Amino acid sequence: MPEFRQDLVTGDWVIMAQDRAHRPYDHGGGNSACPFCPHNEERTPPAVLTLEGDTGWSVRVVPNKYPALTPEGAVVDGRIGPYATRTGVGFHDVVVESPEHDLGLATYTVEHLAQVMAVWAERYSQLAADPRVQYVQILRNHGRRAGASREHPHSQIMAMPFVPDRVRLELNRAHSYWSTHNACMFCEMIEHELEAEARIVMADSEFVAMAPFAPKMPFETWILPVRHQASFGQLDSAGATALARVLGALAKAMNSTVSDVPHNLVLRTSPTQAAPDEWGSVHNSYHWRLEMVPRLSTPAGFEIGTGVFVNVATPEDAAKQLKTAICPV
C-alpha cells in the first residue's frame, strides 16, 4: 500500500510507493508484447471507461498496474515520531489514448485528439465526484527522459486526497489578485499577452497558446481557454475539439522546431468540490491551463537548492520559432 509522508523541514509530501519499483520499461522494444495494444487488453486491469471506435475501442482508461495511489479505504492521518503520514488513498489511471502504437499528439487527427480530451474531462468529473478526492492531476509523459516507462501513447490521471501546496500557491495568489483587482489574474494576463503579441504562439476565439513571461524551461508553452473557466471539468465537447486543434498544432510545431524531444503535459486546474473552500472566489479567480514542458534542460543543484530556474532561451524567441512553424511567413 502506498503511503504519504510529510517532510518536517519543508512541509512537502512525498508518496512512498515501493511496488512501483517493479514496473517494466519497454522503450525500443516494439509493440508485439505491448500491454496497451489491441488483443492484449487482458494484460491491463479491466477498463473503467472505454470509448468505442469503428473497429473495437478508440480510447481506454485502465487503472495503473503499478499505482502510486490506490482507491481502497479511508484517508487516515498518522504520526511517526515528529513526522506526519497519510494513507495513500486515491486513484491512478492510465489513459491508453489510441489502439495505434506509433501515433502521438503530433500525428493524431484533430477528431481523435478531441476524443482523448473529452475522455480526460469525463474521467476527471467521475473522479472529482468521489468525496475523498480533493485534487485531480492529469498529465502526459513522453519519452524516457521525461519519465515515461512505455512508448505506447498514453496519459495519466491521478486523484489526490488533499490539495497539494504547489496547487495552493497558485490558488492563493489568484485569490489575492481577485480580491484586489476584482478580476481574474489569468484573464488579465491573456489580455496583456494578446495585446503584446511577442509571446503568442497561436490564438483563436477559444484558446491561446503562449510562452509564459518567465518560463522554467526553453520552449515551455501554456494553453489557456480565452474565456474564463476555472475547472477543466467544465470542458464540453465543442471545447474538447477547440483544445485538440490548438494542442495538435502546438505538438506539430514543437516537433518541427525542437524535434521529438521528451516532454510533459501538465494540467493545472481548480480543486474538486470536496476540497475545503479556502478560496471563496475560486470559480472567479482561478483559470485552468495545460502546460507543455519540453525537457530541453536539466534542473540541477542550483534549481534544487533555490527553486530558481536558469533558462537559456527567451520565451519571445521560442514563441517566434513555434509561431513560424505553425504559419510559415
Next chain:
Amino acid sequence: MPEFRQDLVTGDWVIMAQDRAHRPYDHGGGNSACPFCPHNEERTPPAVLTLEGDTGWSVRVVPNKYPALTPEGAVVDGRIGPYATRTGVGFHDVVVESPEHDLGLATYTVEHLAQVMAVWAERYSQLAADPRVQYVQILRNHGRRAGASREHPHSQIMAMPFVPDRVRLELNRAHSYWSTHNACMFCEMIEHELEAEARIVMADSEFVAMAPFAPKMPFETWILPVRHQASFGQLDSAGATALARVLGALAKAMNSTVSDVPHNLVLRTSPTQAAPDEWGSVHNSYHWRLEMVPRLSTPAGFEIGTGVFVNVATPEDAAKQLKTAICPV
C-alpha cells in the same frame, strides 16, 4: 546580461541567461583540452581564490565563463506590463576542486576534501560580505544527467541578490517551530533520528548523515552538524575536516551501493547578513545541511504538477544499504 523574471502565476523567479546556451560540453572528451586542468589556467577567467599545493595549486576558484549571474552594477527592479523583473546581479563561481581530472568525492583523500570544504566556507564568507548578496547557494553537479557540463571535478558557488521563496519556506517553518517549541527543529529532528536509528547512515560527535523521513529521491541523504550551527559560514577548519570525513565516506558508500550515479550536492544554509531580518530567530531556529541527491528517478508530469514526488525506495532501506557499505557487518 542575465535578467531575473518573475512568473505572475506562481511568483517564482527564473534567470534568463541566453549566453549560457553557448557553453561547451566535454563529457567523454578526455582531459587534454580541459580548461580546468593544470597548464590550461589561461582558459578560465583569473582566479578569485587559490589554495596552493605542493606542486602548483590545490584548489582554484574562478568566475564562471558562462555566468548565470554577473557582479556588475546595482540590483534594480523593473516592470514589463504586469510582470516584475530584476537585474541579474550576483556571482557565479566555479570551484576547480583538484588539479587531477579523474578524482572526485569518493577518491579524494580526507585532507584534500577538507581543503575543498574550507575553500567553500572561505569563499562563502567573501561573497556574503557583498552588501548586494542576500543568499549564497553552494552546489555540485556530477554527471551529465545531473546537469554537469564538465567532467573535471568542480563545484559552484552562486550569490543571489534576494532570498528565494524555496529558502524562505524553510526559514518560515523553522522560525515558527522555534517560536512554538523554543527549540531548533533540526536539532530535535537529529535527536529523534539518532534515537530511532533506522534512517542513520553514519554519525560521529560532529556530523550525522541520515536519510530524511520523506525523501524526494531514492538514496537522498542529508549531512547535518550535530551541534547547532545556523550558517555554513561558521564552519571552521576542524569542522571542514569532520565534514570531509563524513562526506567522503558517504560518497564511497553511494558508489558501492548505486554505482557512479549522477548526483547533486546542495547546501542549505541561512541568508547572509544583508538579507532583511524577517526571521528574528534565524541564528537559533535555522540549521544548515548538505544534501546528496542521486538522480535515480525522473521527476515527471505528476511532480511538476503537484510538487509531490513519488519515491519507490524507502529511506529506511536506503540507509541500511549505505550503512552496511560503510561498516560491513
